[in-house]
Amino acid sequence: MEEARTYLASRFPSQYGGYFECTKKEGKAAFLNRFAVGGSIVRYRSIHPKTVEDIVALDVALPRNTIDWFESLPSDIAQKIDFTMYCGHFFCHVMYQEYLVKKGENCDTVKDAILSLLKARGAEYPAEHNVGHQYEAVDSLKNFYRKLDPTNSFNPGIGKTSLQLDWKDARHYTGEQGNSQPSSL
Structure with missing residues (x-):
């Protein structure tokens, strides 16, 4: 103090x-x-x-x-x-x-x-909260998600990654029509 x-x-x-x-x-x-x-x-x-x-x-x-x-x-x-x-x-x-x-x-x-x-400016984002579906995850985080969830079943699309089962069609979701949609399990 x-x-x-x-x-x-x-x-x-x-x-x-x-x-x-x-x-x-x-x-x-x-x-x-x-x-x-x-x-x-x-x-x-x-x-x-x-x-x-x-x-x-x-x-x-x-x-x-x-x-x-x-x-x-x-x-x-x-x-x-x-x-x-x-x-x-x-x-x-x-x-x-x-x-x-x-x-x-x-x-x-x-x-x-x-x-x-x-x-x-060298800023990092998100800083305190997770990437969710708002921010693109850095490669190391994307790799962590793939390792943690190899079938991409738990939270597809997080960090703007693939919405597809087993990480197929790695195009990331941007919220626009015509992009990949989550596959049913």
Whole structure:
């Protein structure tokens, strides 16, 4: 605790922010903020259906040496976004970045463009949660899935891998019509 106090006192207050030390009760209340933040973006989307297409939600880990945590989106991407929300863990480079995409814009295109920027910055995604069906798994994880589930029966398509039994037709699922569909067991 003393090391954290010394570190924070050497940097704050400044033009970039400040800090205060919470009591246990305040700490528990502050922890609940993450749920309010997450819920607010969903609520905003639901009450603005005429201006918001959907949410692009990212779970990102920036490299440890990152100084500039917030991206500067190029105008061709920024103009497609109605509102952006960032939150993260204290003293951790895991960020939750949520973008309310403007009505009529393609959320997958916006997401792919933002992920390309993050990849160029050396970010890892997903950072804290698993790849699910939202992100493409890295090769080592795909190989782990194949070893763990040689028949591809438990969770086909995870990490945008094959949806087919026994990993046949290794085209990955992108959610678009015409791509491979799960085989029945």
